[in-house]
Amino acid sequence: MTAAATRPSESPEAATRERSGSPARPALLVVGAVGLVVTAWLVCNAFLAFAYYPQWFLNSKILIGALGLLVGIGGAVVFFRFLNMIIEGLPSRLGEGLIPYAFLLPALSLLGLMLIYPTAQTVVYSFANDDSTEWAGLANYRAIFGSGEFWQALLNNFLWILIVPIITVAFGLAVAVLADKLSPQGERISKSLIFLPMSISFVGASTIWGLVYAYSSPDSAQTGLLNAVVTTLGGDPQPWMQIDTARLNSLLLMVILIWLQTGFAMVLISSAIKGVPEDTVEAGRMDGASEVRIFWQIIFPQVRPTLVAVFITVLILVLKVFDIIYVMTNGRDNSDVIANLFFRKLFVDQQAGQASAIVVVLLLLVVPILIFQVRSYQSQEANR
Amino acid sequence: MDRRPSRRAVMTGTAAVAAVGMTGCLQNPDPSRGGGGGGTEKYTEGDVPGPGTVSVLGAFGGQEEEAFMASLASFEEETGVTVQYTPDQDFTTTIQQRVNSGDAPDVALFPQPGGLFDLAAKGYVTAIDSFLDYDALDSTLIPGFLDSARYQGRVYGAPMRLACKSLIWYPKKAYEKGGYSEKPATMQELYDIADEIKAGGIAPWSDAWNADQATGWVGTDWIEEFMLRVHGPEVYDDWIYHRIPFNSPEVVEVFDILGELLKTDGNVLGGPTTILNTPFSEAPLPLFEDPARAMFVRQGNFVTGFLPEDILANMDEELGVFAMPPWEGGFEGQPILGGGDLAALFTLNDDTVALMKFLTAPEFGAEWAQAGGWLSPHKTFDPAHYADETTRRVAEIASSAEVFRYDGSDVMPNAVGGGSFWSGMIDWLNDSKTAQQVCDEIEAGWPQ
Numbered sequence A: 001m002t003a004a005a006t007r008p009s010e011s012p013e014a015a016t017r018e019r020s021g022s023p024a025r026p027a028l029l030v031v032g033a034v035g036l037v038v039t040a041w042l043v044c045n046a047f048l049a050f051a052y053y054p055q056w057f058l059n060s061k062i063l064i065g066a067l068g069l070l071v072g073i074g075g076a077v078v079f080f081r082f083l084n085m086i087i088e089g090l091p092s093r094l095g096e097g098l099i100p101y102a103f104l105l106p107a108l109s110l111l112g113l114m115l116i117y118p119t120a121q122t123v124v125y126s127f128a129n130d131d132s133t134e135w136a137g138l139a140n141y142r143a144i145f146g147s148g149e150f151w152q153a154l155l156n157n158f159l160w161i162l163i164v165p166i167i168t169v170a171f172g173l174a175v176a177v178l179a180d181k182l183s184p185q186g187e188r189i190s191k192s193l194i195f196l197p198m199s200i201s202f203v204g205a206s207t208i209w210g211l212v213y214a215y216s217s218p219d220s221a222q223t224g225l226l227n228a229v230v231t232t233l234g235g236d237p238q239p240w241m242q243i244d245t246a247r248l249n250s251l252l253l254m255v256i257l258i259w260l261q262t263g264f265a266m267v268l269i270s271s272a273i274k275g276v277p278e279d280t281v282e283a284g285r286m287d288g289a290s291e292v293r294i295f296w297q298i299i300f301p302q303v304r305p306t307l308v309a310v311f312i313t314v315l316i317l318v319l320k321v322f323d324i325i326y327v328m329t330n331g332r333d334n335s336d337v338i339a340n341l342f343f344r345k346l347f348v349d350q351q352a353g354q355a356s357a358i359v360v361v362l363l364l365l366v367v368p369i370l371i372f373q374v375r376s377y378q379s380q381e382a383n384r
Numbered sequence B: 001m002d003r004r005p006s007r008r009a010v011m012t013g014t015a016a017v018a019a020v021g022m023t024g025c026l027q028n029p030d031p032s033r034g035g036g037g038g039g040t041e042k043y044t045e046g047d048v049p050g051p052g053t054v055s056v057l058g059a060f061g062g063q064e065e066e067a068f069m070a071s072l073a074s075f076e077e078e079t080g081v082t083v084q085y086t087p088d089q090d091f092t093t094t095i096q097q098r099v100n101s102g103d104a105p106d107v108a109l110f111p112q113p114g115g116l117f118d119l120a121a122k123g124y125v126t127a128i129d130s131f132l133d134y135d136a137l138d139s140t141l142i143p144g145f146l147d148s149a150r151y152q153g154r155v156y157g158a159p160m161r162l163a164c165k166s167l168i169w170y171p172k173k174a175y176e177k178g179g180y181s182e183k184p185a186t187m188q189e190l191y192d193i194a195d196e197i198k199a200g201g202i203a204p205w206s207d208a209w210n211a212d213q214a215t216g217w218v219g220t221d222w223i224e225e226f227m228l229r230v231h232g233p234e235v236y237d238d239w240i241y242h243r244i245p246f247n248s249p250e251v252v253e254v255f256d257i258l259g260e261l262l263k264t265d266g267n268v269l270g271g272p273t274t275i276l277n278t279p280f281s282e283a284p285l286p287l288f289e290d291p292a293r294a295m296f297v298r299q300g301n302f303v304t305g306f307l308p309e310d311i312l313a314n315m316d317e318e319l320g321v322f323a324m325p326p327w328e329g330g331f332e333g334q335p336i337l338g339g340g341d342l343a344a345l346f347t348l349n350d351d352t353v354a355l356m357k358f359l360t361a362p363e364f365g366a367e368w369a370q371a372g373g374w375l376s377p378h379k380t381f382d383p384a385h386y387a388d389e390t391t392r393r394v395a396e397i398a399s400s401a402e403v404f405r406y407d408g409s410d411v412m413p414n415a416v417g418g419g420s421f422w423s424g425m426i427d428w429l430n431d432s433k434t435a436q437q438v439c440d441e442i443e444a445g446w447p448q
Helices: A002-016 A026-052 A061-089 A092-125 A139-145 A148-180 A184-199 A202-212 A225-232 A245-274 A278-286 A291-319 A323-328 A338-348 A352-383 B004-023 B062-079 B091-100 B113-121 B134-140 B172-178 B187-199 B217-240 B249-263 B271-277 B301-306 B309-313 B350-359 B366-371 B389-399 B414-429 B435-444
Strands: B053-058 B082-087 B107-110 B158-164 B167-171 B319-323 B335-345 B403-406
Touching (some): A061 A092, A092 A352, A148 A184, A148 A245, A148 A338, A148 A352, A184 A245, A202 A225, A202 A323, A245 A291, A278 A291, A323 A338, A338 B414, B091 B107, B167 B301, B217 B249, B217 B403, B249 B271, B249 B414, B335 B389
Parallel strands (some): B053 B107, B335 B403
């Protein structure tokens, strides 16, 4: 990667030579490049040796750990030394331009290794067979688009996207506005209570709500809160998680996520409301506007960028939603979503090809939203 | 500063090219083999001297681990070999990862044969006939047990623990008060008893399937029990090894037979909705309420672990058990469905072979039997070692079985046995799909 990163700079080098200050120093360049390659080779082989020949290191895990630390950190230091040497060997004009990139290189390569490489790999594997050993053409995409469960999951994801972010933001806004009118003491307490679920993990929250939705046979005591309420009011207990009429089970699952995320929305929106300059509100009051009108025409436009940011953050979270469905229903009774379907395809059915195809579709759905989010952040920054 | 975008473009382009360059290849279909195993010739003692320690990976921990180590004490004393046992909750995944990365344990105790077959196919496991006396082992084991670990003609795992599934449990006191027969000779006779119980005003059966992500496995056990009884062991084997399609008429017929039992009104406490929403561990609870709300639970021998404490304290007086009887007009003879831990050998040397011999000896496990929760896979194991009468009774049922078959869903590929078969059972029980639809879908999803 290093070689690739420095190579494109060599052609402009010729063009800029006449204009640049200090000329290239080829000796330094060669020493640096050779040193770089040798260091990388040594470090890689040292780590392979730890794995393949533990007997060379007396089979001692402590020794291997210590050596690993030494080789890893020491190797990185030496690597940077040689990298610096290459830059110094370049003509000064070019070198100065390249220095930030050279020192960003490790971070960028990690990003590439952990993010870009797996993404590209997943796209590639989506055209391969179940254990990624042979090309399968478009068979995986044909299989997933032809299966009912994929469309069910997609429909459910669509419902999640449609319902959860908007309600979360609405609740967050309502709570933030109303809490703002309370006494400082009351505001603190009510906000803390609403923020509390944020600190619960998705799996923990699902377990809690599993108790709320629990079902016992009609002739026994109802341990589920919701069914206890229903039976007290004279109704029959319902197996909530099994009712897919009007996607009731999915809606009940969404309640969990809304419960978790309202606190997050509230905190951000509340701070935005507090940031609305008092004189604008005061001016409205002087002109005799009602509180409702002040909210919609003075406060709301000023907190809108925050609302959009919160909305999009929750939206992306919703697209990735997995834990709640996995714990509560595992996609039974038409409550599946794309992330859970992917997990099942990969780890239960062991069909890596179709699983990859499913996440590629998910990726395609997320990308436009990500771009929109980056744009809206940028425009927000520009307005400041 | 007009050069900036172009430089950024160069960087982006470089990164993209590098990423694509690294990914544009497929995985190696035949990863190189690491570690030992795979030997085919007969092993004789002294071929490879042992290092003095044997590492063992298994799925059970806690009390079971203690009991296991206690039963190994005499082995360690006699041979001077140290056994390092590592329990792993996520055994099924861990063993695949460790073996594939060249870090296999010397011996692994597989709770299901499925994962064992995968590793045997790749040549990591040594077949047991190369170091154990196969015929002697076969003669003391419950008939048919070794077949469950057979892969392409050779057996790769030696049973060291038995789980017995074909058991019907009842609350002894309430049952005796009702005066019902304790020895139904056929399923049909059992149905007659169930009708009597129904006439007495309560549901005869209690059943529960919910196991979170694994919901459905209890249902697959039901289907396996009936496959074995109605069509016999040969068709059963054809079915689990996919020599007949999953949607063949025999299988669909068994779904319908089970449907009559589970879906008929008043047969099972609460009906299908309750079955699907109750954790499987709670199935026996209604039997011990006062008055009892159901009389029968069909479940494996592990069910005793879920009983209320006061029942557990005097289990022998409270809990009755008999084998799920044969089907009239089906296979003649008592079949038993079960499971068990299979010991597989990855490193061949004197110490590991000695341990395998010890683990698979018919006498192994007296200490473990005392501690409870363990059944010997050998017919010849002395029942006096078991801690209570109920366990002795279960051991007797298992060892007098005319045919033993391994839990079929554990043998099928994971996509079926841990996926579509489970979800199919749910869809079938709550009537969102017919038996034919479910079987067709499972057949269509069977890995090639």
